[in-house]
Amino acid sequence: MPAMIEKKSKPDIRIWQPECECMERSALEALQAERLRLQVERVWQHCPYYAAKMREAGVEPGQIRTIDDVRRLPVTTKADLRDNYPFGIFASPLKDVVRLHASTGTTGKPTVVGYTRDDMQVWSDLVARFLVAGGLTNEDIVQIAFGYGLFTGGFGLHYGAERVGATVIPASSGNTERQIMILRDFGTTALVCTPTYAVYLGEALKQAGVDPEQLALRLGFFGGEFWTHAIRAKIEELYGITATDNYGLSEVVGPGVSGECPYQDGMHIAEDHFLVEVVDPTTLEPVPIGELGELVITTLSKKANPVIRYRTRDISRLNSEPCACGRTMRRMAKVTGRTDDMLIIRGVNVFPSQIEHVLLQFEDAQPHYLLVVTRERQMDQLEVRIEVSEYLFSDQMRQLHDIRERLQRKIDSALGIRAKLTLVEPGSLERFTGKAKRVLDLRNSEIPKN
């Protein structure tokens, strides 16, 4: 049974599976290599689809010995999973599968994922890891306001919290009045929902005459959508709680791929169960550690439907520095973009999220910006238009110039190419933007620049 340890000197540090989460790196890498080898053997034997893809790429299981050998394997995309709808890519017979979930199918059919009994055990422990890292104990009362159903969020958090031994309330999403009643009457101490809903619920509480700070609530586990550090600060202040972030996607397991510790500086990846690569989305070559790229994930222990080198389309970066919490697992930054938004300008990959990163160092609010790409005399030109918020503004021209210079330097160094920086008035970007459109690519159009 996993032991819960408490380090007395730092009361907030709790580790659910210290024997895994604090493994020596060399032992961890040996374990990863061994599990990778077994996983590849397994799909070779049980997934004709993967076996065919491997043969096509000219690679056999015997060639996969070290973790770096993973790069010999072909990647898997969302389309590959969809083409095998519903169970074509499963490595276990359905009689061994005890649970099915599916990702929302915005285009066409959803992607179906399965879990064997062992997979369920592992998944529960992975969720328990980040819940405990974020401060959850068996004395907590957890209100899960994620939707239950095919979405992995609700059940994933449910099983994880139960595994920790907390009191779980499967409130599911919606019905704000009932959420408020439960929060107040059941004495909820930990809230699970989307960050947007946490903000909304806080406002609704105030309107109902309940001071969110007077509730028993002390922890929040938010996810399911992109949120900034500013939103975290807002939620933490609103409720007087500690809010942590976690990451996962149904194609590899659901929530539990990575999660924050109390230091709130990146999410520790469960590397004993997932081999994570960060690659250049065009070349699929690995990027140096610490640089932005696409996360490519190989499941190392999943039995029902293993995935090999799954292209998540999520943009993040890794941090291999040791963490003060004692976990040896590398950390990943918040996912701030999708490769679908990537631009290639003068041969350089540019992600709108890189601009966002820079701006978030200057302001506390969600920044508004637009990348405009044009072509002048066969040369790509990038203009970055930034709405000047109160954080960027000064009534002194010299300071405004300094801010602009600092922005220019940071943007140039983040992108690796020179961009023209234009400061614009708030609201002026709206005529281009639908929802969160960050890119206006005019290279193949006749529309004049302004």
Next chain:
Amino acid sequence: MKVQQISIFMENRAGRLAAVARLLGTTGINIRALSLADTSDFGILRLIVDKPEEAKKALKANSFTFNVTDVVAVQIPDEPGGLASVLEALQAQNVNVEYMYAFVEKCGGKAIVVFRFDDLDGAIGLLQGAGVRVLSRQEVLSL
């Protein structure tokens, strides 16, 4: 002794100044003094208005980026050398003028100049010590 100045970020393109002036006009706010610092791309419009609170509300509602800065309004003899003697008194004590501009109207036959100093309180003390009249917020609003 300090007066609220509203500074607004403006893109340097046609119609932006008119947009602010029109907004304040329709809200019934009168501009008492203004200065415009600009570059080829953008500018900062600094205003002293008769109803600062209402002006802030209107600007916010129309999503302008602005901030509020304390400045000092000083009475200066409307004669050759009037401004120079005030500036010299400040220079002797190493107080820096970050920017300055003049009011449209006079007060008691004298000119009114708006100053932004790096050390606002120090400057007020110096000016008063040198016999220069610094206008109160109330005096400025009721001009």
